[in-house]
Amino acid sequence: MTEHFADRLMTAVKSKKTPLLVGLDPVLESLPEALRQPAISAGITDMQAGVDALFDFSLKVLHVVAPLVPAVKINSAFFEAYHSEGIEIYESLIQEAHALGLVVIADVKRGDIGNTAQYYAQGCLANPAYDSMLDHVGPDAVTVNPYMGLDALSPFLKVAREQGKGLFALVRTSNPSAAVLQDAKLEDGRTVYQLVGELVNQWGAADCGKSGYSSLGAVVGATNPQQLTDLRQRMPNTIFLVPGFGAQGGSAADAAKAFKSDGTGAIINSSRGIIFAYKDPKWAGPSGGDWQKAIELATLDTIATLRTAIGG
């Protein structure tokens, strides 16, 4: 019997004693000097040098954070930019993260309908059916876009039910220009994001695990604590994936609003603030120091900060 995604995620959070999720958004320009140099020297003549550098870096990040956090969010855009070569290392990193015991959320933000959605669900989330791909298990969950309605989510929900996986639908994102659409007021007094939040909670309600949470989570930014508080109340059976913490300006006190009073119901993502911690003299010293140690220190500090804010 496949364990329900929400139960698996909540167990992982409990076992690591932190809801912190490390986001893997690697860009060549930000890699530590030693890793970046071969790719920069190769320049436009050799894409593979860049791909190799990204893989080397990402793999080392996974090894540093795996003992500390329950999950990672791997952002496919940074790999898709390198075409099929990028997709290959992206899928290898998913396998590596699984081997290290991490819950893997693939940040793909797909959204389409009908059989297109079915093929996205198959490619992005499902475990491949082909013998030659059996070592390419899919991620544990993906992010999806709700603009097209339930049609865009149903095939993902089917895979989630059948394979014990999950998805996180965008509800209120943390970027400045999100407001023009997501905060628009409806005639019934709700905002667009409140409507989407209630729909997401309702669409997921039929598939809740023992934890009381459904396999359909929500992406809700940390940059507006009022919105987090409001959505937390409207979406009782939904796990929140909270970006925008750290580099994007959300504080730990803001992010704490994503949790229920029992301290469950959310995972908090930090990407750049952790994976490029070597740039911050606080972690690596003025000379740049040991970049992997900087990641470890920044991760431990973020865990402590969140623990203080959430309580417990």
Next chain:
Amino acid sequence: MTEHFADRLMTAVKSKKTPLLVGLDPVLESLPEALRQPAISAGITDMQAGVDALFDFSLKVLHVVAPLVPAVKINSAFFEAYHSEGIEIYESLIQEAHALGLVVIADVKRGDIGNTAQYYAQGCLANPAYDSMLDHVGPDAVTVNPYMGLDALSPFLKVAREQGKGLFALVRTSNPSAAVLQDAKLEDGRTVYQLVGELVNQWGAADCGKSGYSSLGAVVGATNPQQLTDLRQRMPNTIFLVPGFGAQGGSAADAAKAFKSDGTGAIINSSRGIIFAYKDPKWAGPSGGDWQKAIELATLDTIATLRTAIGG
């Protein structure tokens, strides 16, 4: 000097005397028997057999339709499902379509923010900067999701400006469950899709070509002619990409509402109704007949039907 995407597309429509766009949504189960058989026999033991069949079929479709229509829409989901091997044939098909003189719209429906959006724009739309990828020119345009606001579109618009490319943002989609969000009424009397439509028209206004249309188009379904008529008025500088015609139930008379009175301003997509025309006895005869001939006949018939409906 790079020609503006909208001008290029409008010129192609004029030269082929039709706004019909053929959508490439290939699925193994629907391929003609002779192409499907090796992949079905290989079953789950050999993904490559399926990938080869999809490539063979897609390539032949491109060759049949290239003399007849101005553009094709290649749906990435059907290729992404086959991992890096699928991405390779997807990119090869873009090159083949270009070589055949077709405008290529990649249906990827991406939507994210900040540097993630930048990497999506680089991977999905831009021409690669690497020497080893110089034969992998990107598509002419992509579809994008507007839920996150202008932040999600800006990096694509930048590539569009710099490389003479375009994008089409979802405004009102043709699927049944789109209504729950897209048709929601705002307190100012507009619907969500009307708000999105006006934003898209406004975001694109700064980058119009000689044709008067911007590089930022809109996806507007053919299944509701009132909505098409309404959006046509609200979005004077926006080219509509209209799905939902044919297999999804929209009629040619419905699709005609997407055009201005001068007969310009829209391209109409048909996917399954054309590429799997061999299934329809009307085109291939009861025995299934010549599937490529069936595609040609269905394309010509669709062109004639549209011409009658649009006039001109």
